Amino acid sequence: MSKKDMRRADLVVPYVEPQKDQKSGDMSSTFTSTMPMAAMFTRNKLLGWTSVVVALLAWLSESPDQSAKNATPGYLSVGMSLVAVIVTYLPLFLPPTPNMRGGTGTGTEAPPAVPP
Numbered sequence: 001m002s003k004k005d006m007r008r009a010d011l012v013v014p015y016v017e018p019q020k021d022q023k024s025g026d027m028s029s030t031f032t033s034t035m036p037m038a039a040m041f042t043r044n045k046l047l048g049w050t051s052v053v054v055a056l057l058a059w060l061s062e063s064p065d066q067s068a069k070n071a072t073p074g075y076l077s078v079g080m081s082l083v084a085v086i087v088t089y090l091p092l093f094l095p096p097t098p099n100m101r102g103g104t105g106t107g108t109e110a111p112p113a114v115p116p
Contacts, residue, residue, distance in 0.1 A: 010022070028061075031051075031054050032080075033080070035047075035050065035055075036051045036080045037056060039087070048084045049085060052082060054073070054081075054087060055081040058077060059074030
């Protein structure tokens, strides 16, 4: 076999990076801003921890052009999701106070009967 180089320089096609689609919205920014709010409203611990993971992944995969375009930086989204986790675990450390009347009602029921 011949050790001669058989490649032809005239057939080489240079690599050209494809254009990025400008119409695509940034869904990771939407998730990182809405998931912590949903976790705080529902007090769902799993949703809170999921928001932390999604925010960390979005922060780590953030490109320089995304960070310049987005109004919310990645570290702020991570901080917001950590606050959501703290809020979901808050009833463990600060239990809710009982009702003022000592009952277990919601405060919307009829008043108790007056003794004669």
